[in-house]
Amino acid sequence: MSKWYRWDMHIHTPNTQMHDGYTDQNGQRANKEGVWKKYCQDLNKYGASALGITDYFSVKNFFDLQKHRREWGLNSDIVIFPNIEVRLNDLVSKKRAEKGKTSSNVNVHLLFSPDADKQTLEKFLRELKVNGPSGRKLNFVDDLPEIIKGDQVGRMPTSSEMRSALQNTFGTNYSESVLIMIPNSDDGINLNDGNGYASGRQFIQDDVDLIQAREKKAFEDREWLLKPTNSYGKVFPAVTGCDAHRLEQMETFPPSSYTWIKAERTFEGLKQVLYEPGLRVRIQENMPEPPVKSKIIETLELNNSTFGTKTLHFSDGLNTIIGGRSSGKSVLLSLIGKLASNADKFKSNNKSYNALIERLSRGCTIRYADGTVGNRDGQIRFIYQDGLQEIARTPSARKEFIEETLVNLADINQIRNEASKYRSQKHDAVVGLVSQLATLDQKIEDKESKIGSQQDAETLNKNIQKLAEDVKKRQEQAKNIDQVAVDEMLERGRALQQSAKATTADVIELVQLRDENLVQLNPQINSYTRQIIKETVLSFQEKIASFNRELQSKVDELIQEKQNTLSQMNSDIQALKESTLYSSYQEQQKRSPELQKFQKSLSEQRKLLDDITNDKDELKDLQNTKSEVIRQIINELDFEDALYSRDIYETDDKTLNFKVVSSIDVDKVVEMMSSAFKPSSVAFKDKVEALHIEGGGLNIEDETTIDAESMHEMMIRCIDLGAKLPSNETPYRSGSSLYAWLEAFSNMEFLKIDYRITYNGQDFSDMSEGKQAFILLMMQLNLDEDDKPFLIDQPEDELDNKAIYDDLVSYLREQKQQRQLFVVTHNANVLVGGDSECVTLANELIDDTGINGHQFTYQQGSIENPEMQASICEVLEGGQRAFKKREQRYTFSRSVS
Secondary structure (H helix, E strand, O other): OOOEEEEEEEEEOOOOOOOOOOOOOOOOOOOHHHHHHHHHHHHHHHOOOEEEEEEEOOOHHHHHHHHHHHHHOOOOOOEEEEEEEEEEEEEEEHHHHHHOOOOOEEEEEEEOOOOOOHHHHHHHHHHOEEEOHHHOEEEOOOOHHHHEEOOEEOOOOOHHHHHHHHHHHHOOOHHHOOEEEEEOOOOOEOOOOOOOHHHHHHHHHHHOOEEEOOOOOHHHHHHHHOOOOOOOOOOOOEEOOOOEOOHHHHHOOOHHHOEEEEOOOOHHHHHHHHHOOOOOEEEOOOOOOOOOHHHOEEEEEOOOOOEOOOEEEOOOOEEEEEEOOOOOHHHHHHHHHHHHHOOOOOOOOOHHHHHHHHHHOOOOEEEEOOOOEOOOOOOOEEEOOOHHHHHHHOHHHHHHHHHHHHOOOOOHHHHHHHHHHHHHHHHHHHHHHHHHHHHHHHHHHHHHHHHHHOOOHHHHHHHHHHHHHHHHHHHHHHOOOOHHHHHHHHHHHHHHHHHHHHHHHHHHHHHHHHOOOOOOOOHHHHHOOOHHHHHHHHHHHHHHHHHHHHHHHHHHHHHHHHHHHHHHHHHHHHHHHOOHHHHHHHHHHHHOHHHHHHHHHHHHHHHHHHHHHHHHHHHHHHHHHHHHHHHHHHHHOOOHHHOEEEEEEEOOOOOEEEEEEEEEOHHHHHHHHHHHEOOOOHHHHHHHHOOOOOOOOOOOOOHHHOOHHHHHHHHHHHHHHOOOOOOOOOOEOOOOOHHHHHHHHHOOOOEEEEEEEEEOOEEHHHOOHHHHHHHHHHHHHHHOOOOOOEEEEOOOOOOOHHHHHHHHHHHHHHHOOOOOEEEEOOOHHHHHHOOOOEEEEEEEEEOOOOOOOEEEEEEEEOOOOHHHHHHHHHHOOOHHHHHHHHHHHHOOOOOOO
């Protein structure tokens, strides 16, 4: 399994060929063995567990340390790599180009496997030759004392000679046996135009594998080297080394520049930084580790006879499980899901398999990185095989999945509450208005009935005219009072009585108004639970109460004013009745019974005319009020503003987009209309659907005609039809009515909240089921901010290799840095391209003589482990291609045998 270890790939030893400053415990250099023992003690304290043991053109000290490490006291868990530091005379260093130091040459480090044998490496040093005196060829084993003298390299090979020596030693594919590193410091290669520029840049492109970051700017160098636009022309992994020639250089090496590599401490492990320079290498003081260890499954103890393997260890990154058919891959994943979260469903519609996992889990134990044991309900995300397809094909399950995933990007409850609040407000408004409409309709019907039962105004006017003439004639005959004055008095009396009647009605309504709290907050505000809302409401309560008191005071003033006016009117009426003229009028009535009779009839006819005039005025007012109520209802029934499509998330590359969409559920509209109306009736077809109108109406059999505009127009037609229709002309079913339909419609249950997903411009609904499942997985990986472990069985099903590598693998690589992943897969690209830190190979052993008849066994390793690489290539189709593709990501070329 790939783990984080601290590496230092450039550290010199005692007896290094130049600038040796190591001493023993007493600060002396004479006791060579004492110096080496002190050196090993210092390495043990240094903290790095993988070291590049370095010397100039030599491996002698590496093999001396390898041979005597035990007796000199070097910890057994420290892995050492031979690092041959060479200087090449055909490459110009930065120091020489920029600072004019002609003695400065480029340092090149050749890193070899810890298992490399001495004979092979010395053969390389013998093949590496330079010209000596008198044209004699010198090599770097037998002639090294002649080449390096007084801390100076007197003769240096060229880069071409170095390549030839490597090829003569390791063959044409020598790059499999050596990694070439150069420093990013002044001893590195000149990259500026001018002397050595072209050859230096070519050397970097063709030969260099690693860059040693600067000691005090290591982190900055790493970030810069990971950019393809860096001066070297391609991405490089950055590592560090203290370049110690004495103890003090180890002690003063900055902790912030420590190198951590996530790999086995092998040569193949070191190669992983070439393929994954961003994922496999960190430069920082402390070992990278997950922030919450209680969310990392560290081990699984399989205390069950069905398993031949008893303990499995897992990485905090990407754990992949592979194997042949029925080898126990899904069983293992399901078991982890069961033990980690107490899940009870591991396959769709497969009770026997679910029962099997329940049985196999007995006695097995999950242990977390914080040392705790046992399940944690809801602390993992487990998706069984075809689980995402099952979600994708079920709208309600898909919506629930999306909402759970998007909860960190959008307040789903707020979206729901807004929709519910909108519908509730519409419903409350329409119900109130419909109640007014029903009352108005009844009043209008009563008023029209009353007017219909009365004499018409024309007849009454004729009667009044005739009676007035008769009264006048008889008054002239009496000639004892001023009849003009009497008529004016009586007219004034009628006007005062009419005004008094209207004023009395005003006082009655004003008293009703005063006794109510006219201004109050919407009762729906009580549904809010947050304290800030309660505090805000409370702060306005006194203002509202004050406003109501002010309004009531104003109403009291109006009541008093009206009562004073009424009192004056009553006084005026009483004064008329007490006047001399009125007394004379009364006397006249007594003396002339016939005149009295005609005057009484005239008064009755005038009263009838007044009543019918008032009734018609009131009818007109009722009809005007009804028109206003209908206008308000029509406005409330317009729900265009409730339809929207809002972006709630889009990836940086704009490939994946999520929208929340409020739209019309056409099926619900049809269901509601079919329930309220008689769809086959002529009245419904002509008056409600109205398909004959220009531009078409609304056809419940054609969903393309159902939209916000056509529904609103349909509701207007329903209102225009009115509430009172003959049974043979009504479009409504028995028990339904305009009022009931308006109230039902105002619930607006046909409005639905859904989510629209597009990927690379393709709508989710247009994708295959497998692609939909992949999008749901990508949503989960990309958007779920929770860092709990994620378990998924065969996410690559029904995806082509391009989608797997370009999309699925990319998300796995990103997400494994945020959470622990467990993936069962049949595709090599998932584990190789995803850079799986822990590969578990499942196998089923058949034993007919055994108690169980079979056992599941598991072998674990990393993808840099040669044995595991071979198993991957054997078990998974396309394994070798996947490794090749991974190696070529940053244009490196490595082979897998």
